[in-house]
Amino acid sequence: MNLLGITLDPGIYLGYSKNNNVPDIEDQLTYDESLGLYKITINASDLTYSEIDEEGTKYYLSYYKIFHVKDDGNVVSSSIPIWKDIVEANNIETITIYADTKKMKDGKAVGVGDDTKLLQDWYFAGDWGGKPTWEEDAVKFQEEDGILIAKVQKDFNAGDTFEYKIKPSDNWRPWSMIFNAEIYSRDSSNAVYTLKSDTDELTVHFDPKISFVWFVESEVN
């Protein structure tokens, strides 16, 4: 069953405010071999923002999603927000949206993102033993070659698990941009990471251009 008989030929499409969430041929992403990603560049002035009222405080977000239409089952990302404040503060004229079709999961943001997300501060918050860092002392990500890095120093044992989330600002706002390694949402559950080895330093990598999180456990000598 298709909504209003809308059909799309196989391809990778962007649905956003300019096309009223209904993509057409001109909204297709193209493959960039040097990056190994699909991408599309749009004009920031083409975006319209929804007013999201988070218990009295208003945030202006413009949502988009990526449709990967293919014969063996479509994969469609969850809705991903672009924050107006970041676009305006950096005088952004064009925004590039990326998709890694190998990483994309149906209904999740994983594998899809954009370049505005590198221009804001993100924080790694969680409860890995000791004082939880949900409210205070969350680790601020630092950029290294387009990837955001946060380090957690602690004696971990293989099999330890902990819960975490990635905060879009020190005070969690806008809640609608809180990332749990799967979706951007104000009320998703915490992400869980299980340690693979004994280590005293865990490095969290976050690539916001494709909303992808991975961990590196440093070897203990």
Next chain:
Amino acid sequence: MKAKKLLLISLIVFSVTLFFGSVDLGGSVEFNLNFEFPEEEDSNFYSNFNKADLYFKFFGDGLRGEFNLNKDSYDNKLRVSSSEFTFNLNNVDLTTYWNRKSVSTDDWLKIVNNEKVGEINGIKVYSDLDKFGKLNFYAVDKNGYFFNLLHYRLPEFAKINTSILYLKDYKNMRTPKYNELMGFDFDIGIFEAIKPYGEVVFSYQQDIREASYNIDNNYLLFGGVRGKVGDFSYNFNTTYIADKFYKGYSPDSLEENIFLDTSYKNVRLTNKLELNFGEDNYIDRLRTNLYINNFELYVSPDFEGSFSDFNLDGSEMSVTYSHNLSIPFFTWYKISLYKQGWEDDWTDIKHYKPFRIYLEGNYKALGFSGNMKYIFGNPVSDEFFQAFGELYYIDVSRNFNKFSVMGKLQYIQGIVEKRFTAYAEVGYNLPNGNIKFYVGDGDFEKTLQFERQIGVTTTFYF
């Protein structure tokens, strides 16, 4: 060291025994265990019991309390995650908090907000001084900050109500910044037709080394008047916030606006003008709601700075009607239409600016009852499905003697994507409690796709 520990444990056991032995207690214990089916095969079985919560509540003569035991996500041990105990002594209530969000005030603006203060450990003293008013005093630890709050409500005098509040926090010399907030609110209820009310608050951050007490532009003014004449009632107020007012502990909803609410019999009209006061006032938008019985009209013109900058594309409008029915099967329905902006060409619905058609109904038949919903729009929801699509929802529930069953389904059809989720629970009532088994996650706004989890919740009353 060991002797000390033993002494401490004996002391705890002794006080708990004394405590529970001396008073006649009532209360409840709730236990929840949740199992999530893993996506990855190598994850360990035990860690998928991702939730194990025990809620313990009791009340007795002169005291009440509650605490939660949760499985710690890090080392899987059960520990007390939060607690609250209140002891009543004549005119004084003493409350102790452990990891609780419980600091708030009840002035007009509710200027100290428990979400903003966050979790605290400490005590509160509440005392009802009868002819001398009421007093709330908090002395708590907030993330290493020593946090004090005093809120004193004076005795009512000639229908005039007033209260004063004072807040201060402080950490140490390494973080010599502290916050101070002083407030005063009043409500003059002498004349039914004209009741003035308002609040003045100063709030600022200071550095203890400077201690300059510079309070320029650190204030807020809130004031208005309300009243009633026959069937007509009104309420008018304005909020002005100076540039450097420190909002750290105040509700996020605190914004500048002019508000007017009038009602006559079944007709109510509210207007809220959202703006920023300044040399050039920035007019953001007006929100007007008209209620007549079961009918509601919402109109919100968007002004980008001034009334002459009216922006039709950002303006919103909706009409809503709901009605109780006395026909078989359907017992109630609601219909709502929403549109943002205006279309130049109404022919292709795929290219409309945001719109939504919302239908909802309650039904009852053969002992079953429930609710159903249909939404068609772009976006379907501002919160959970920011895209073009249709949403179908139905729930059903029924009680059989001691059993209760409930199930619900949701299906969203987007342009090419489909999202389906379901939840079901069966409950059984015991003489002193109940037990409930469930499948899935019942919070459909949180998870649009079915969650592979099962769980059990038991509650016992004593």
